[in-house]
Amino acid sequence: MARLNLFLPLVLFVALVLLLARGLKLDPQVLPSALIDKPMPQFRLPALGADKLLSRESIIGEPVLLNVWATWCISCRVEHPWLQRLAAVGVPIVGLNYKDQEQAALDWLQQLGDPYRLTIVDAEGSLGLDLGVYGAPETYLLDAGGVVRYRHTGIFDEVVWRQRIEPLYRQMLAAAAAGG
Amino acid sequence: MRVVLVMSALLLAAPAPAVIETYEFESEALQQRYLKLSAELRCPKCQNQNIADSNAPLAADLRRQLHAQLHTGKTDAEITDYMVQRYGEFVLYRPRWKLQTAPLWLAPILLSVAALALLLMVLRRSRPRVTQPAEDRERLQKLLPTKSEADGRDA
Secondary structure, three states: OHHHHOOHHHHHHHHHHHHHHHHHHOOOOOOOOOOOOOEOOOOEEEEOOOOOEEEHHHHOOOOEEEEEEOOOOHHHHHHHHHHHHHHHOOOOEEEEEEOOOHHHHHHHHHHHOOOOOEEEEEOOOHHHHHHOOOOOOEEEEEOOOOEEEEEEEOOOOHHHHHHHHHHHHHHHHHHHHHHO | OHHHHHHHHHHHOOOOOOOOOOOOOOOHHHHHHHHHHHHHEEOOOOOOOEOOOOOOHHHHHHHHHHHHHHHOOOOHHHHHHHHHHHHOHHHEOOOOOOHHHHHHHHHHHHHHHHHHHHHHHHHHHHOOOOOOHHHHHHHHHHHOOOHHHHHHHHO
């Protein structure tokens, strides 16, 4: 027994190494979203480049991606071409222009192309606050009933789409087809 | 010389308070609650700063919310609920008591108890043992070879 005790420091050391190795692999930037499986919050905000008010009802009705972006956000520029490609194959994307200037946003869409069906102008960040946005870009997947099913923070690209979002999106489409 | 004087004067300068906007409060009590809550709410954007401390735009938004909600008469619990609904448990620097957070609350107590127990054990073991001379002599006799054993070895 006394001999086994000699191994105690080694055992403790290995346990510590395992704990720290696990810690290295965790990304502290990834926060669990509080909104998953909850309905998209209600809002009343203007549309970009159009003289009308949008609300929750303007964007729900079918599975849709909600992309939070701004012209000050460099990562948004990186993910923009991918959004364009996705929009080109018919995936509906709604933009949420977050704490931005309207003219800058319009210029951006004119120069780089507009992948969004609609763009909500959230100059004050109030809808962003209700969504729990803590930085652009963020991308949400809403189902046909307007419930948030997935949230991705950071650059949204083909890998994220294929591995995480597309399977859910296809399921929703299949469910809608079976129900309708 | 003048440079040294100026430099040493700079050493005395108080660091400017980092932040930020100024808010007016209807009462001292509200202000106290604002200070307490803004110190206990974590800025979701900045990993390890409270919203009182951070100058991230998001922290400014949250401070504005906090100020506004305090003035509409919401309780502390309602305000923290509002934040948790949006940003999750991460925003609370003082985590709520539940199964998931139990290790956070209990670990310090358990570790202190374990450390204390270990300390007592080590202290007890290192205490010198006091024995009687007579007892010692007897043990020594047992350890030393008897006369016949010693003779046998020589032969």
